[in-house]
Amino acid sequence: MDENEAFEYVKSTLKKEKITPYQSDELEIVKSIGACINCGLCINHCPVVAAVGLDRFSGPRSIAVELSRSPPEFWATADKVYLCTGCGTCREVCPKNVNIPEIVNVVRANIFEHRPDLVPKGLMIVKEIIEEHNLAFEPWEDKEEKEESRDMRLERLGLPSIPDIVKENAEVLFYPGCQAEERAQEVREAAKAILDYFDVDYTLLDEFSCCSLPSQLMGDAKTARKLAHQLKGKVKKLGVKKIVTTCAGCTSTLADLSVRDEWGAPAYHLLEYLVEEIGFEKLADALKKTAKPNDIHVSVHDPCHLIRHTSRQVMEHALNILRLMPGVRVSESVAHDNCCGGGGMVSFHASEVANSVVQENLIALEKTGAERLVTPCPLCTAQLESNLFKSGSSIEVDDLTVFIAQRLPKKG
Amino acid sequence: MTKSKFDVVVIGGGSTGTAVARDCAMRGLQTLLLERDDIASATVGTCAGMISSGLKYRDEPDMMKICSKEVVYWNHIARHIIAKNPILAPLLDLSDAASDSSYMESYSEHVEERDVPAMMFLTPDASIEIEPMLHPEIIASVYYEEYFIDPFRLCLLQALDARNHGAEIRTYCEVIDFEINDKQEIEGVIFYNRVSGATERVETKLVVNAAGPWAHKVAKSAKDYLPIRLNKGAHVIFDRRIVNIGITVKAMDGRWIYLFPHENTTLLGTTALDTWENPDTLVASFDEIEYLLQSMETVLPSIREARIIRTMTGVRPLVPDWKVPERNVTRGYRIIDHSENDGKKGLISFLGGKLVTCRHMAEAVTDLVCEKLGKDIACSTHEKPLPGNEDDVDIIALSKEYDISLHALERMRARRGTEMVKVLELTKEHPEWKTTICTCEPIIEAEIRLSIREEFPQTLNDLRRRLRLGTGPCQGTFCTYKAASILSDELGLAGDDFLVDILDFRAERWKGIRQSMRGEQLAQEELAQGMYACVGNLDQSDVDYDVKPWEEGF
Ligand SMILES: Cc1cc2nc3c(=O)[nH]c(=O)nc-3n(C[C@H](O)[C@H](O)[C@H](O)COP(=O)(O)OP(=O)(O)OC[C@H]3O[C@@H](n4cnc5c(N)ncnc54)[C@H](O)[C@@H]3O)c2cc1C
Ligand code: SF4
Ligand code: SF4
Numbered sequence: 033m034d035e036n037e038a039f040e041y042v043k044s045t046l047k048k049e050k051i052t053p054y055q056s057d058e059l060e061i062v063k064s065i066g067a068c069i070n071c072g073l074c075i076n077h078c079p080v081v082a083a084v085g086l087d088r089f090s091g092p093r094s095i096a097v098e099l100s101r102s103p104p105e106f107w108a109t110a111d112k113v114y115l116c117t118g119c120g121t122c123r124e125v126c127p128k129n130v131n132i133p134e135i136v137n138v139v140r141a142n143i144f145e146h147r148p149d150l151v152p153k154g155l156m157i158v159k160e161i162i163e164e165h166n167l168a169f170e171p172w173e174d175k176e177e178k179e180e181s182r183d184m185r186l187e188r189l190g191l192p193s194i195p196d197i198v199k200e201n202a203e204v205l206f207y208p209g210c211q212a213e214e215r216a217q218e219v220r221e222a223a224k225a226i227l228d229y230f231d232v233d234y235t236l237l238d239e240f241s242c243c244s245l246p247s248q249l250m251g252d253a254k255t256a257r258k259l260a261h262q263l264k265g266k267v268k269k270l271g272v273k274k275i276v277t278t279c280a281g282c283t284s285t286l287a288d289l290s291v292r293d294e295w296g297a298p299a300y301h302l303l304e305y306l307v308e309e310i311g312f313e314k315l316a317d318a319l320k321k322t323a324k325p326n327d328i329h330v331s332v333h334d335p336c337h338l339i340r341h342t343s344r345q346v347m348e349h350a351l352n353i354l355r356l357m358p359g360v361r362v363s364e365s366v367a368h369d370n371c372c373g374g375g376g377m378v379s380f381h382a383s384e385v386a387n388s389v390v391q392e393n394l395i396a397l398e399k400t401g402a403e404r405l406v407t408p409c410p411l412c413t414a415q416l417e418s419n420l421f422k423s424g425s426s427i428e429v430d431d432l433t434v435f436i437a438q439r440l441p442k443k444g
Numbered sequence: 445m446t447k448s449k450f451d452v453v454v455i456g457g458g459s460t461g462t463a464v465a466r467d468c469a470m471r472g473l474q475t476l477l478l479e480r481d482d483i484a485s486a487t488v489g490t491c492a493g494m495i496s497s498g499l500k501y502r503d504e505p506d507m508m509k510i511c512s513k514e515v516v517y518w519n520h521i522a523r524h525i526i527a528k529n530p531i532l533a534p535l536l537d538l539s540d541a542a543s544d545s546s547y548m549e550s551y552s553e554h555v556e557e558r559d560v561p562a563m564m565f566l567t568p569d570a571s572i573e574i575e576p577m578l579h580p581e582i583i584a585s586v587y588y589e590e591y592f593i594d595p596f597r598l599c600l601l602q603a604l605d606a607r608n609h610g611a612e613i614r615t616y617c618e619v620i621d622f623e624i625n626d627k628q629e630i631e632g633v634i635f636y637n638r639v640s641g642a643t644e645r646v647e648t649k650l651v652v653n654a655a656g657p658w659a660h661k662v663a664k665s666a667k668d669y670l671p672i673r674l675n676k677g678a679h680v681i682f683d684r685r686i687v688n689i690g691i692t693v694k695a696m697d698g699r700w701i702y703l704f705p706h707e708n709t710t711l712l713g714t715t716a717l718d719t720w721e722n723p724d725t726l727v728a729s730f731d732e733i734e735y736l737l738q739s740m741e742t743v744l745p746s747i748r749e750a751r752i753i754r755t756m757t758g759v760r761p762l763v764p765d766w767k768v769p770e771r772n773v774t775r776g777y778r779i780i781d782h783s784e785n786d787g788k789k790g791l792i793s794f795l796g797g798k799l800v801t802c803r804h805m806a807e808a809v810t811d812l813v814c815e816k817l818g819k820d821i822a823c824s825t826h827e828k829p830l831p832g833n834e835d836d837v838d839i840i841a842l843s844k845e846y847d848i849s850l851h852a853l854e855r856m857r858a859r860r861g862t863e864m865v866k867v868l869e870l871t872k873e874h875p876e877w878k879t880t881i882c883t884c885e886p887i888i889e890a891e892i893r894l895s896i897r898e899e900f901p902q903t904l905n906d907l908r909r910r911l912r913l914g915t916g917p918c919q920g921t922f923c924t925y926k927a928a929s930i931l932s933d934e935l936g937l938a939g940d941d942f943l944v945d946i947l948d949f950r951a952e953r954w955k956g957i958r959q960s961m962r963g964e965q966l967a968q969e970e971l972a973q974g975m976y977a978c979v980g981n982l983d984q985s986d987v988d989y990d991v992k993p994w995e996e997g998f
Contacts, residue, residue, distance in 0.1 A: 038564035042574065042587055045530050045561075046689075053688040056576040059746075066683050066751045069968045070883060070918035090849060090880075097884045097917055099851055101684040101708035104527070108839065108854035128967065 050104045050146040057292070058138055065135045067128040068096035074122035074132070079371040080115055080378075083388040089115040092122035092132045100135045106142040110150035113139050115385055117378050118249065119371035120340030133341075136376070140251030154381030155250040162255060166241035166262070168210040178217075185218040191437055194224045202235035204305075205272040205297070207286065209279030209410065213240045216410040222437035223278045223302055229318065229440050230310050234276070237266055245285040249377045260289050267295055274309075275299040278433045280335030280409035281375075284342045301338060302433055303408055307349040316356045321441040327359045330435075331402035333393065333416060334369040335409035350408055350432060357439055367396035374415035390419045397427060408432040447612065450476045452813055453633045453648040455619050455662055457481075459488040459595065459799045461654035462602035463806035463825070468652075469611035470828070471810060471821040476646060477603065477611060478635050480618035480658075482906045484599035486723065487656045488799060489909060490758030492679065492704060492711050493595045495526070495800040497558065498775070499588075500700060502550035507776050512554035514800050515591055517826040519559075522601065524833050524861030525594040528560075529704055531690035532571055534578055534585040534743045540694065551588060560589040575688050579743050590690070592706060595799055596909045597859055600899060601830040608831070616902060617644070622651070622666040622788070630666065630790035639902060650813055653793040657723045657759040668787045670780060671764040672795055673773065674720065676757065678728035679713035680736050680960055683751040683917040686710045687744070695739035699771055703740055707858070707912070708885075709753070712736050716770040719759060725993045728755035728959045751964040753917055754956035763796035777805050779812065790816075832861025846871055848878055852886050859911065866898075867891045881930070882923040884916020892927060896934040904928055904949035919953050921972040925980070943987045950976060951992045958994065 033041065046053065054062055074092040075081055081091040090099075090112050099109040118133040126132075143150055158168060165171050172178035186193050206227060212219035227234045244259035267275065275290070275297050277283050286299035300308070306315060332354070338346040347369075354362050373379065373389030393416065397405060403426070407413055410431050417429040454465045457479030465477040479485075495518050498504070498511030519526060552562035564587050571585040572578050578585075603613045616638040623632030623645065634645045653670075655662045663670035685705040692702040703712045715732040733755065740747045765773045777797030783789040792812060797805050807823045814821055837857050843850045846868045856864045870890040871878050877890035895901060895910045904927055907913045913927055914920030924946055932942045961969060977983040 033561075033564050035565055035567050035570065038566055038587065039570040041561055041564070042530065042566065042570070045528075045589065046574070049528060049530065051530075051688055053574050054576065059576060062684075062686070063749065066686070066917070067964050067967075068917065069964075069971050070916075070921055071971060072922075094883065094886070098886050101884075101916075102705075103685060103688070105708070105851065105854055108850040111843065111850045128964075 047146070050107060050142070052103065052142050052145055054138070061131050061134040061138060064129060064131040065096050065100050068093070068130045069128060070097050071127065074126050074130075077121045077125045079119060079121060079373070079389050079392065080117060080385065083373070083391065084115070084385055088385070092116075092130075095132050095136060095139075096130050100139055103142055106139045107147040107150055109139055110143050110147065113143070114152050114155070114376075115378060115382060117336070117371050117373060117375035117386070117389065119336040119375055121336075121371065124340055133376075137248055137251065140249070141253040142251070144251030144253070151250065152381030155377055158246055158377070158380055159250060159252055159255070162242060162247055162252075162259075166259065167214060168242050168246040169214045171214055182217040182221065186221055189218055189222075189434060189438060191218065191222055191434070192225050192442070194221065194228050196224075196236050197234070198238050199235045200269070201271045203233040203273055204235070205267060205270060205275045206234045206236055207243070207275055207277040207282060208240070209277055209282040210242050210246075211410040211414065212278055216413065216431065219278050219410045219431045219433050222431070222434040223276075225437045226302065226306070226433065226440065227276070229443050230314065235270060235272065237270075241266070243282045243285045244289070245281045246377060248285070260293060264289070264293050264295055267297055272297055274305070276302050276305045278302050278408070278431070279411065280337035280342075281411060284337045287342060301342065301346055301408060303346055303349045303353065306353065312352065312356065315353060318440050319356045320358060322358065322439050327361070328404060329361045329363065329402045330354065330404045330406050331363050331365045331397055331400045332368055333365075333372065333405055333407035333412055335407060335412045336371050336375055338408065339369055346408070353436065354406070363400040363402050365393070365396040365400045365402075367393045370396075372412045372415045374411050379415060386415065387419055390415060394419060394423055394425065398425065403427060405429045406432045406435045447474070447476075448646050450474045450646055450648040451817060452476075452650045452652060453478060453646065454652045454654055456654035456656055456658075457483040457599065457603060457613070457615060458486055458654065458656050459484070459599055459602075459802040460656065460794055460797060460805055461652075462599045462606065463802040464652050464654055464809055465606040465611050465613065466602045466609070467803075467806040467810040467823060467825045468813060469606040469609035470824055471814060471819070472610075473813065473817070473819075475606065475611035476648070477606065477613045478617045478619055478633070479613075479615045480638070482615050482901070482903070482909060483603050483613075484596045484909050485905075487758040487760065488595050488599055490677070490679065490756045491595055491799050492702070492713055493592045493706060493799065494704070495591050495593050497551055497554065497590060498800070499547055499551040500771070501775050502546055504774060504776060505550070507774070508550060509554065510804055511798075511800050512558055514804055515558050517803060518593060518800075519591065521826065521829045522593060522598060522833055524837075525597045525601070525858065527592050528589055529592055529690045530587065530589050531692060531702075531704075532566070532575060532585045532587055533692045534571060534582040536579065536582055536742065538583065548586065558591075563588045575691065577687065577744050577746050579745055582743065592704070593799070594707070594858070598799075598830075600910055601832065604899065605830055613900070615900060615906075619662060620665060622791075624666065624788060628787075628789055630788055648790075650790050650792065650816060652809055652813065653791060657761045659761055659793050659795065663782070663791070663793055666782075666788050666791055668782050668791060670793050670795070673718065673762040673764045673766075674723070675760040675762050675770050675773075676717045676719040676721070676726060677714040677760055678732040678736070678755055678757045679711050680728070680733055680752055681754050681756060681956075682710040682712065683753045684708060684710070686750045691740070691744060693740060693743045695735065701736060701739050703744065703747070708916070710750075712740055712747075716760075718770065723759040726757045726759065727955055727994055728757045730959070733960055749963075751917070752960045752962065753919060753965055754953070755960045756956050761795065761797075777801060779805075779809055781812065832863040834862050837862055837864065842868060848888065852880070852888055855885055855887075856891060867894045870894055881926045882911070882913045882916070884918055885912045887911050887913055887923075889930060892930050893934060896931060901931075902935070904931060904945050905952050907931065908949070914949070914953060918968060919957060919972065920949065921968065921975055924949055940987045943982070943985055944989050947982060947985070947987070947989045950982070951995055955992070955994050
């Protein structure tokens with residue numbers, strides 16, 4: 033055997049033994065898991081454990097001290113690891129900073145490679161959609177219908193219609209994310225309206241493609257790398273200096289990828305961009321000019337991908353922006369930073385788990401007496417909205433981007 | 445019912461003794477195994493579990509042939525407790541490569557029957573892709589594959605199988621004397637029952653001394669003589685599998701050392717020092733730990749950052765070859781028939797040997813035993829499977845049927861194979877026994893109960909050997925009390941016994957932890973101390989407990 037044949041042979045043995053060599057960028061994660069002291073502190077903070085109990089989901093500690101110790105056995109964690117929403121609460125409370133959400137991705141990637149039969153069917157459906165369309169959701173078949181739906185939403189919400197712009201060398205790339213691109217189109221339009229209002233020099237992608245988070249979460253590491261590579265190419269070609277998004281998941285993913293793959297363009301959530309680049313002064317001026325605002329009592333939900341995967345400061349920004357709005361009263365819910373259950377692709381295959389996780393949020397929300405819930409993520413919005421609706425609650429949900437856009441005066 | 449007359453008494457419940465008891469029992473001999481502590485409590489419990497091709501012993505072609513054949517047998521009779529490890533030997537300079545060519549040839553002679561490839565070279569890029577922790581400046585690496593067996597389960601399964609074939613297995617029975625008649629024939633064995641405190645005797649025609657590093661002492665109590673060369677070996681154990689594959693490298697003194705993923709840990713070993721110390725109280729020294737770490741660092745520079753959970757130390761009972769370094773001492777074994785050297789008649793002792801060859805050793809000695817007893821019965825230990833190896837196990841179906849997590853079942857399977865169903869059946873009547881007791885491994889209560897009922901453990905340490913209780917990263921920080929209460933419940937232990945057993949178990953963990961305590965493990969030990977001293981008040985306990993030699997400062 034020559035060296036190449038030898039390498040192929042070795043790879044085939046590794047495959048048989050269900051070993052996927054850790055990549056060098058995974059070594060830090062593995063090392064962090066090795067720091068777990070089994071103290072169990074995390075268990076009481078895990079929203080999934082709280083919702084469905086330890087028998088159904090054995091929780092973050094078990095992921096650290098039991099499930100992630102031996103790659104050849106990772107397949108046998110398939111009944112547990114897909115129930116982690118990746119909310120990062122465990123990592124935040126852990127005295128040793130054990131990086132559970134990341135090791136979950138590593139474990140899922142191993143299962144995806146060696147035992148695809150054990151990957152939940154709901155995730156495999158998403159995988160096929162991504163493969164075909166580079167999007168996490170089936171795109172509209174009929175472009176016109178998509179536009180009609182968009183216009184109806186704009187009208188209902190009283191948002192201006194702003195034409196799409198695609199151009200090279202803009203200052204900012206606005207990246208709506210799959211949910212806002214295909215489903216919650218009002219978020220995409222609202223963001224455009226905001227950027228337009230503040231005269232930001234921005235562009236959209238010529239052809240939208242997924243940030244790779246869903247592929248990463250389902251363990252499809254290959255596709256995740258492909259999508260990340262694709263997006264980097266687009267960003268480079270457009271020559272933008274910054275990337276702005278309205279989705280919490282995209283924010284943390286793009287921020288990570290931009291560093292890991294050296295994009296040369298940092299990623300922001302729109303809220304961060306507004307506060308850091310536009311500034312409170314301009315924001316306050318604009319929001320004060322809103323014609324006759326109705327008084328409204330809102331509560332806020334913190335997306336995990338912002339507070340725990342990006343920075344808690346993003347939600348500070350959100351609250352500060354809300355405080356600038358005349359007529360808006362904010363009541364904090366005790367579960368404001370509890371995961372909505374929609375993360376980690378859990379809602380795609382175990383919606384009953386996702387929906388029991390969100391119950392805690394709903395109960396706390398009712399107690400605030402707020403009439404509306406706002407949150408800066410279209411995925412959290414969808415998960416909270418559908419569960420509030422099902423529970424018969426009268427609380428409405430707005431994506432915070434839409435809520436802000438609605439409160440800006442007409443440009444002129 | 446305890447009998448008092450046997451064809452053969454086997455002394456020692458390590459890999460050798462349990463293999464002998466199994467073979468004797470399977471050939472229909474009235475067999476008694478006496479073990480002074482627990483099954484696999486000594487040397488075999490500190491070994492790496494490699495059932496190796498014998499590649500280190502290329503100067504002993506017969507030995508390599510035996511090893512290779514035995515690997516084939518093990519894969520036939522015990523595949524449920526065996527795993528394959530791909531291994532890389534990274535090379536840092538060309539002289540390494542040259543000195544290795546003879547290894548490569550001899551390894552490759554028997555590869556086909558073991559179903560592994562011949563040794564091959566990999567490029568540096570390929571090597572680093574397989575193991576990104578490797579030193580970036582390696583020039584090539586050699587790839588090969590070896591099999592590993594769970595040494596604890598192997599010994600226990602051999603003992604259980606011996607019992608299934610009619611042998612009596614008695615643990616905590618230390619042989620202290622022999623009854624010898626005028627013709628210098630052994631007629632009886634006298635032993636001290638460490639549980640009851642009574643001295644007992646049995647009659648026997650023959651005695652097989654498989655007492656490992658105590659073999660010479662057993663011979664001495666028969667007023668006989670057995671030269672032996674004792675050699676200390678230590679391992680450093682890391683939490684979880686920190687390497688994708690095994691790594692071997694030449695240490696600073698030219699010996700081969702290795703880093704092997706083993707179950708859900710990684711073993712770094714071993715050292716080799718001639719020793720005259722008491723094997724029971726030996727611990728790894730600072731020098732040994734540094735020797736291993738520094739040698740492995742040459743090819744895996746980040747090894748020192750990984751979390752060490754403990755060390756383990758054993759003593760090899762080598763053949764007494766003098767004036768040669770340890771690595772040149774034969775790894776073959778000798779069967780000493782004491783009657784041939786004017787010694788006691790009826791006493792047969794082992795020297796040397798390996799885990800991998802224990803079945804072979806047993807076959808040879810049982811042939812001799814049969815010959816002496818005038819029986820002609822063929823050996824079948826290489827054909828008949830050990831308990832649990834009969835069939836494949838469908839973990840996914842079992843998980844659905846019994847509503848227990850896949851991973852808990854997969855770990856149970858690796859210990860019990862098809863026999864795991866017995867554990868699961870218990871949960872039908874007692875669904876509450878699905879509770880996880882040891883969180884690292886994991887182990888559910890039903891398995892602990894079944895083990896206590898069918899695998900004759902007396903202590904928490906015995907449970908550890910049977911189930912890997914408390915062997916994970918937390919080293920029993922949380923499972924000890926839970927397991928102790930189950931043990932007390934099943935065995936009817938009194939309160940003081942319960943506490944003493946907890947202290948013993950902690951002491952045994954400490955024996956391995958103390959030597960290598962550093963880095964991340966310090967935080968764990970703080971927590972464990974909080975648990976047992978501050979919460980459990982064990983440091984203030986007034987029970988009658990003998991402090992172990994390694995627990996200085998109390
Ligand atoms: C660090 C290390 C690594 C090793 N790695 C490997 C490996 O990877 N592969 C391999 O094949 N081999 C390996 N070996 C060698 C192998 O472990 C031993 O050769 C083998 O297990 C010895 O088994 P044994 O049964 O002879 O001895 P032991 O396991 O020591 O058993 C002897 C038993 O006799 C009992 N006993 C002693 N005196 C009395 C008495 N008076 N009455 C009753 N009972 C008594 C003891 O309690 C003990 O349980 C390794 C050895 C060491 C030290
Ligand atoms: S990331 Fe969230 S859901 Fe997952 S284990 Fe941690 S706390 Fe639980
Ligand atoms: S992950 Fe962190 S919080 Fe959870 S048990 Fe381990 S050390 Fe404790």
